[in-house]
Amino acid sequence: MLENVGLTVASRVILSGLTLTLTEARIGIVGRNGSGKTSLLRLLSGLVPPSSGTVRVDGLDPARARKAMLSRLGILFQNPDHQIIFPTVAEELSFGLHQQGMTKSAAQTAMRAMLAQHGRSHWEDRPVTALSQGQRHFLCLLSVLAMKPATILLDEPFAGLDLPTQSRLTRTFDALPQRLILITHDPAALAGYDRIIWLEEGRIRADGPPSTILPDFTAEMARLGEVDADTDLPD
Numbered sequence: 001m002l003e004n005v006g007l008t009v010a011s012r013v014i015l016s017g018l019t020l021t022l023t024e025a026r027i028g029i030v031g032r033n034g035s036g037k038t039s040l041l042r043l044l045s046g047l048v049p050p051s052s053g054t055v056r057v058d059g060l061d062p063a064r065a066r067k068a069m070l071s072r073l074g075i076l077f078q079n080p081d082h083q084i085i086f087p088t089v090a091e092e093l094s095f096g097l098h099q100q101g102m103t104k105s106a107a108q109t110a111m112r113a114m115l116a117q118h119g120r121s122h123w124e125d126r127p128v129t130a131l132s133q134g135q136r137h138f139l140c141l142l143s144v145l146a147m148k149p150a151t152i153l154l155d156e157p158f159a160g161l162d163l164p165t166q167s168r169l170t171r172t173f174d175a176l177p178q179r180l181i182l183i184t185h186d187p188a189a190l191a192g193y194d195r196i197i198w199l200e201e202g203r204i205r206a207d208g209p210p211s212t213i214l215p216d217f218t219a220e221m222a223r224l225g226e227v228d229a230d231t232d233l234p235d
């Protein structure tokens with residue numbers, strides 16, 4: 001999917017030399033704050049075009065083929081407030097479905113089914129602003145799941161969610177037939193994954209199965225945690 005991709009923003013190199021073919025069903029992305037995880041996700045989803053190299057999803061450029069991406073890629077952003085565009089829960093959930101070609105009434109039925117399935121039917125008419133940050137995060141996730149995209153990109157989906165919601169979400173993810181690409185700081189969440197990509201300063205530091213990558217990653221994070229200040233980072 002990625003061929004020698006680089007991303008430079010305001011003359012700063014954010015990502016460089018990334019060549020990746022992402023075909024496994026469960027892919028985890030790890031790395032320190034600022035290592036480029038979210039930037040990689042933005043490239044994959046076509047939200048930003050690469051400064052060099054090419055990004056392809058099923059042979060298409062995701063930055064151009066916006067409509068074709070609706071069924072191919074779903075993204076859960078790190079910050080729900082960058083994602084929500086509608087005033088009520090019902091509108092937020094129905095919009096994507098309608099965009100995908102469902103009639104308004106079919107989208108409404110699917111929206112209600114989604115809320116019911118997750119025990120959130122009472123949210124339907126709520127203003128989004130009346131939800132807590134964790135609840136808004138969960139709403140964004142429901143919007144993505146409702147659209148059933150072939151690949152789901154998740155940027156720290158567990159952040160800010162209470163433990164029961166996290167456990168349920170893990171079970172929901174495990175049961176999904178779709179490909180998941182999950183960014184997380186929690187190695188335990190990636191134990192059963194097929195492949196782990198470890199980013200460091202915009203490059204791939206390691207790429208392989210969790211049994212080889214995660215112990216090294218965990219040890220390195222612990223080692224850095226022992227040091228009082230970051231003297232190794234560019235900013």
Ligand SMILES: Nc1ncnc2c1ncn2[C@@H]1O[C@H](COP(=O)(O)OP(=O)(O)OP(=O)(O)O)[C@@H](O)[C@H]1O
Pocket residue numbers: 009010012014031032033034035036037038039040078235
């Ligand atoms: N729009 C932008 N303009 C300038 N620099 C940016 C921009 N977006 C990201 N960066 C820089 O790119 C680098 C990678 O950021 P990115 O958000 O991809 O990191 P991350 O791995 O997702 O970090 P975190 O774990 O904190 O979410 C950081 O150094 C950040 O400062």
Ligand SMILES: [Mg+2]
Pocket residue numbers: 037038039078155
């Ligand atoms: Mg990030």
